[in-house]
Amino acid sequence: MLASRRLRRNVVFLIKFCLFLAALIVAYALLFQLFMHLEGRDYGFVSGLYWTLTTMTTLGYGDITFQSDLGRAFSLVVLLSGMVFVLVLLPYVIIEFVYAPIVQAQEAARAPRELPPETLGHALLTNRDGVSEALRARLEAQGTPCVLITPDVREAVALHDLGWRVVVGEPDDPDTFRRARIKGAALVAVTSDNDARNANIVSTVRPFSDVVPVASIVGNPDSVDILELAGSTQVLLLRELLGTALARFVGGGRAAAHEIGMLGGVRIAEAHAHGSPWVGRTLAEAGFGERLGITVAGLWERGRFELAGPRSRITENSVLLLGLSAEQLERYNALVGGDVGPPGRVVIIGGGDVGRAAARALAARGIDCRIVERTGGEDPVFAGRLVVGDAADREVLRQAGFDDATAVILTTGDDDINIYLTIYCRRLRPGVPIASRATYERNVATLHRAGADFVLSAASIGADAILSHLQHGTTLMMVEGLFAKRVAVPPGLRGRTLAEAQVRSRSGCSVVAVEREDGLVVGPPPDLRLPDRGQLVLIVTPETEQRFVEAFGRS
Template sequence: MNTWWRRIFLSLVAVLGIILVYTFIYQWGMMVYEDDPQSYAHAIQVVIESLTTAGFGGDAPWESTEMNLLIVAMNLTGVLLVFLALPLLVVPLFQQALQDRPPELTDLSNHVIICSYTPRADVLRTELEAANVPYVFVDDDPDTVVELTHDGIEAIVGDPEQEETLRAANIDFARALVADVDDETNATVILSAKQLRDDLRVVSVVEDDDVASYHRYAGADEVVRPRRVLGRSLAKKATTSIFAEFQDTIQLGDKVAITELLIQGDSDIAGQTIAESGIRDRMGVTVIGAWFNGEFVPVPRPDQRIDENTILLVTGGRDDITELKARTISRATNHRDRVIVGGYGIVGRNAAELLTSGGISCTVVETAAGDGIDIVGSVTDEEILQTAAVSDSRAVILALDDDTTTIFATLVVKQLAPDVEVIARANETENIRKLYQAGAEYVLALSTVTGRMLTSVLLEDEEILTPETQFELIRTTAPGLVGRSLGESDVRARTGCTVIAAERDDELLTDLGPEFTVREGDTLIVAGSDETVNQFISFAC
């Protein structure tokens, strides 16, 4: 709208300039050609009457040809201004008003209703799109709905607590509803949805663990708690090299495991290429993906170098992976068992509780005093970090609720203690890369965890096994691959994912070669990044 106000202002200035110029010419003409001097106020009146073709007052008729021509020119100018105003201002304003009016209903069916829109919903949106599941956002902010609509995203405006709004979202033909506003509002949304359709599957996202039971009582079929999962995941990442029980390896049967490994400085394989490290030849472990500076590379080349802070996604026998893990840990920092937690919200609290329960020394830094807070201050303050003995710590977990603050805190920590690992929470996936550039060793976004947990609940034929890791491991059917071998399908080259195992007739098959052919009823276990897994779903499902 700023563009329109500027256009209107400039138009008014131009019209005022025309009036003033004609007024001066009219005064001069009446004095020279009619010998009838006029006041400036009277001249303005005549000019405005002529431009608007409303009349000519007491001066008409004029005797001189020059003055009559001047009046004709003013008349034509007024008509021209009217014709210019219509296409340049009036019509576009009406069109803009119609375009910017947010939709108030949808005709989708078999869709997911998402109340409301937040940036963390983007991961869920992309997962649903990959699975060809329609969805509609319901939000009470008209500007948000207009922006989503302009981006081609289905959305309607309205209060999701009101039954009328849910009817406009076509709740009678929906497959599920996600309540993701806030803990109190979600409870009302659940009640309204169940009042309209008792059989509708309702999933609620809670921030505070204590309210989960209230949401279930209100009628929620599933309650997901992503902040709790995220906090515990960050704690596990910060303690991987301290206690084996915190290592988050995913075991598939008795023979195959999958995990992600952070390469620490001064470790045995840091600085080597994948081929030189002997990961596959000597240890029998397969690298199925890697994050280099926060960018996922599926099927990395043997000559790619494993630098400090590279994250490898590997699969193999559990004993082999345990051996490889030992070679990724820096001996210089292995003895440290102190962890600093910056931020004591729900994420930070869960991280601190898991650390404490594992016997790990934990120092909590928060801006406000309270139970569980060890140091009051900002984790972006150098003096506060020095008081927390950051240089003698194993890692710093940044569980802050603002990505900008988290990025700045990462820079401060790395300036003071370059060898200390930074394990960071991000709210939006677009800031993950920035945190890696700032020096963080491991980043996990709340939007990623939330989206994966919701997807696993909403999609019957897809189960996400790792909502709390940077890689995604799913169990899914693949009707598009039935009757085709893995070699023929060329899944890794086409999607960047790796088929780790297959479930067939209650049996887990882990030794899958290129000749393995997918049968009707098979369930595949597939690993990759969020983006590559979505490509696999679109390709195979």
């Protein structure tokens, strides 16, 4: 309605301007005839129009000219008014009232303010950041359309051209969510770095529906309760999650397997080969199946995942990815000595929220650590464990115990610094395990190339936590780019054995467990026939998951 009123106003103004210009040209043509008659020359009205238009447009052919000063003064008036009205105002009016509305209409078509009424099952993103971009990539790969709400039309148009679905509007305006079909949405993700703004947006969303999941991110632990009271179904303290996940990688010199989470009764665990009796052996030589009845799903080494096979060789940097029962986990840890013995010391570089969260997680496991922070005084919470100075200074690292540290965790929020320090630490201690934070997903591979053994980005942690919540805990992130996933047996596997289907060779996925009506089979043998109604627990990457769906169908 507003756009139609503006269009009518523009049309009326354009008509008035054109009529005024036409009247001015006619008046000049008549005055031309009058002044020429005073000079003793007579011209027709058409000649008057001809002279007026050539003078106003500064063409000035020179075939008709005045001889008197009065006529020449009139020529100057016509010339100057023509420069103003024809050369300046007319182009402006055409651009402002003709061209600009056309461009705006085209932009409005590319950046709509409203979704079609039949829109259902979409995810609404209220901010464009690393988490929302990672979440969009994961959801759309699974067939869930994502719509970004943005108040900036130019940004909306640019994102539309990049393939984003967008709705123009303020994310704290109830009308925006009405136009975005909030009642049919599958998820609302509130991911800005401003807790107060996030509370405002959640409070705006919740009156429309009590059942739509609303996931939000907070930076301050005190804001968790506030966001929950506002109506969030999931509140993520992202920096705390990231620090805890980075600390999970560190074994503190111990080779015990640590549980990451559970899927369908299966304990998904990781075990560092460093310090274990398996280093230098192949999986066949280590005899996991014969000695422990354990199936190794795969090996992870510096950003590279390898499906486990008899000839897979275990190195100092390998991380064994396991799907275990509770009994198998106990047997494995009893064999390698569990969490006994000297825990070693971990050096954490970066004393912000992520670094301190990592320190708390390590302390809970009885692992000592030192935090290196460029600035700041002694913190009573970390008394005796904070070393102030530049981590690029060899003496500062020595004071932190770097020379005999069992692992290093890099937690600064600057990817450039983390890459620099990864190279530096790897040069000083080629064999020390290094875990690093990445702010942007695009830098994960670079950090691995620089020498980091384990890299996690805040974007991935947040996106995967939201996705797992949305899918009711059927997805578990193990490391960056590697997931444990619980899915129903797809049509292409029903009634077939794993050997017949060649799941590993055709998809690159590893089946670590099968849920049947008669119970759970952890580490299923190749000749196990899969049920028509059952669940699989898979180890997948985004690429292998896509190949699995293409090969065997969607569950």
